Amino acid sequence: MLLTSVTSLFALASIVHGQDHLEIVTAPQFLEQPLSGFHHGSQSPLGVSEHYNYCNMPRTNKDTYTKVNSDYELIYVELIHRHHKRTAYASNLLPGDIKEDYMKYPQITTGGKIDSFNHGKDLYGVYHDVLGFLPDEYDSSKVEYRVTNNNITTQVFNSLIKGMYPSYNITPELREDDNLEPNLKCKQGDDLKTAIRSTPTWYQETNLTIYKELGDQDGVNAKDQPSFFNSIDHFFDNLSSKTCAGDAINVTESQFNTVMKLGHWEYDYTFRQSPNATAYGAYKFGNFTLELASHFQSAIDGESPVIYKHNIAHDGSISALTALIKDFTQIKLFQWPGMGSEYVFELYKKNDDHYLRILYAGRELTFTSVDEFFGYLDNIKVSDYSTQCSA
Numbered sequence: 001m002l003l004t005s006v007t008s009l010f011a012l013a014s015i016v017h018g019q020d021h022l023e024i025v026t027a028p029q030f031l032e033q034p035l036s037g038f039h040h041g042s043q044s045p046l047g048v049s050e051h052y053n054y055c056n057m058p059r060t061n062k063d064t065y066t067k068v069n070s071d072y073e074l075i076y077v078e079l080i081h082r083h084h085k086r087t088a089y090a091s092n093l094l095p096g097d098i099k100e101d102y103m104k105y106p107q108i109t110t111g112g113k114i115d116s117f118n119h120g121k122d123l124y125g126v127y128h129d130v131l132g133f134l135p136d137e138y139d140s141s142k143v144e145y146r147v148t149n150n151n152i153t154t155q156v157f158n159s160l161i162k163g164m165y166p167s168y169n170i171t172p173e174l175r176e177d178d179n180l181e182p183n184l185k186c187k188q189g190d191d192l193k194t195a196i197r198s199t200p201t202w203y204q205e206t207n208l209t210i211y212k213e214l215g216d217q218d219g220v221n222a223k224d225q226p227s228f229f230n231s232i233d234h235f236f237d238n239l240s241s242k243t244c245a246g247d248a249i250n251v252t253e254s255q256f257n258t259v260m261k262l263g264h265w266e267y268d269y270t271f272r273q274s275p276n277a278t279a280y281g282a283y284k285f286g287n288f289t290l291e292l293a294s295h296f297q298s299a300i301d302g303e304s305p306v307i308y309k310h311n312i313a314h315d316g317s318i319s320a321l322t323a324l325i326k327d328f329t330q331i332k333l334f335q336w337p338g339m340g341s342e343y344v345f346e347l348y349k350k351n352d353d354h355y356l357r358i359l360y361a362g363r364e365l366t367f368t369s370v371d372e373f374f375g376y377l378d379n380i381k382v383s384d385y386s387t388q389c390s391a
């Protein structure tokens, strides 16, 4: 019964709680909360320090960056972020959408190129200007960039690099077997995601009346375009691509808020709340994360000259990584990782010990001994999951 009060549902949940996992916040419960964050254009009222802006996420920057105690020496930085604003994916366009012939769907928009450039400037501002960590001149043995097989990440790189090392001709790394996108086959991970999204809690969400409302308004139906009805993803992308670009949308504010909230609920449920989320992350992004951990180890052992590695990726990459490390970072809510959403891993040395600081959206999540991170990966058996993956 959808109208049961939130308080009594939470009371019920806390009685049930105490078994093997946390109580789930359902989509109807989530809808009772106001929409959190900003979803209209790159410039949010509070600028880059806002906690959430789907169109241009807060990130590491000079104004909000907090330095650690000077006893710690920064020795290695690796970061991964989503690309910036783009047009909708072709599969998310609706019958009423005007498709320009010369345009590719998706592609980074003009606004997305500006955000990419500023993203590069912000990172350079912190890691070069404030910390003096990045070299003045680009040095390919120390600084590395990497993109995915999806061309929009290359488009982002081309703008971003102008904010960091504008006078160099740099080709970012691109791998055919791409654990960053990721495009490595992992049937187990895909099946698990389907299982997570085949639970009564999930069906309760996809049965909400908003689907039928928008379907009727837009002239799409579940029979011809089932992908619009299994999750709010397509409606979310259709609408947010437009609000991020400043284009008009033909839904009420209440409908818009519902779609945005359900998008956030779907990410929180799939990649954080579900008892299967960590395993999903390990299947899908274990390979990348183990490589990341190996970079930390090389830096600790002094085996690699690389001090800064910059990965440009997708919301799928950020989500899978979030799922994998959520019990380490202890995040309390995972909203859809918006445009440019960024994890930074900073590795420090103090005396003979090494420490890892993880930042998300420009804010510190954890700062612990790096051994705790290695121990966490062992505990959740990332390597076992990752090597089980098959086509």
Ligand SMILES: *[C@@H]1O[C@H](CO)[C@@H](O)[C@H](O)[C@H]1NC(C)=O
Residues within 6 Å of the ligand: 151, 154, 155, 158
């Ligand atoms: C990928 O993007 C680059 C830079 O924008 C462009 O030069 C190249 O033609 C694109 N390739 C494809 C296959 O779209």
Ligand SMILES: *[C@@H]1O[C@H](CO)[C@@H](O)[C@H](O)[C@H]1NC(C)=O
Residues within 6 Å of the ligand: 191, 192, 195, 196, 197, 199, 274, 275, 276
């Ligand atoms: C978790 O995954 C298992 C195995 O695929 C599945 O049987 C179970 O229904 C899933 N549970 C949830 C809550 O996703």
Ligand SMILES: *[C@@H]1O[C@H](CO)[C@@H](O)[C@H](O)[C@H]1NC(C)=O
Residues within 6 Å of the ligand: 203, 204, 206, 207
């Ligand atoms: C909700 O939707 C799912 C499939 O999307 C369906 O199997 C189920 O019967 C529907 N009804 C309820 C009450 O969950």
Ligand SMILES: *[C@@H]1O[C@H](CO)[C@@H](O)[C@H](O)[C@H]1NC(C)=O
Residues within 6 Å of the ligand: 096, 217, 250
């Ligand atoms: C906007 O939506 C209304 C109904 O919700 C519909 O009648 C109208 O045709 C739509 N307009 C456009 C331009 O799609």
Ligand SMILES: *[C@@H]1O[C@H](CO)[C@@H](O)[C@H](O)[C@H]1NC(C)=O
Residues within 6 Å of the ligand: 177, 179, 184, 286, 287, 290, 291, 386, 387
């Ligand atoms: C990551 O995937 C690549 C390509 O499939 C594979 O060669 C490598 O062994 C994997 N690494 C780990 C740590 O699983």
Ligand SMILES: CC(=O)N[C@H]1CO[C@H](CO)[C@@H](O)[C@@H]1O
Residues within 6 Å of the ligand: 094, 096, 097, 098, 214, 218, 235, 238, 239, 249, 250, 251
């Ligand atoms: C659900 C939704 O917002 N659909 C929109 C997708 O885009 C078309 C074209 O702009 C709009 O008419 C729909 O309202």
